[in-house]
Amino acid sequence: MKPQPPKIGSLQSLFEEHRALQAECQQWRDWWTELSEMGAPHFGEMGDRLATFREHLASHFRHEETDGPLADRKTPEVRALWQDHVELLSNLDLLIDRLHACGPEIGCWGDARRDFESFLDRLCQHDEAENRLMSAAGE
């Protein structure tokens, strides 16, 4: 089946969402650095804030999968992106659970920070790949 013509309004709004997400990722990195410099981080509060971020991401992913310019495409590249969504949300869920269970013991904070940094890196790579595919779909 021939792919539907790209939804241009949706393409622009998804690019906007990616820009906003990138800014949000930077805020997370800054906030995490500030907290760790202050010492004794509040793991539960981090978990709660990440849970809000998770909902934001889930709604962005739904937007891409149901209404974005790639929504109707069934190529392996697009399937891989949707699979990323499942894995990214599941990684974040694990991290949120771990933060809620985290005590002041040595190692917990460093591990959580390292995992969250790699989560953010992976999310950025995902969005960059998506931007490339969405741009190609819009041509």
Ligand SMILES: [Fe+2]
């Ligand atoms: Fe995505």
Ligand SMILES: [Fe+2]
């Ligand atoms: Fe995205």
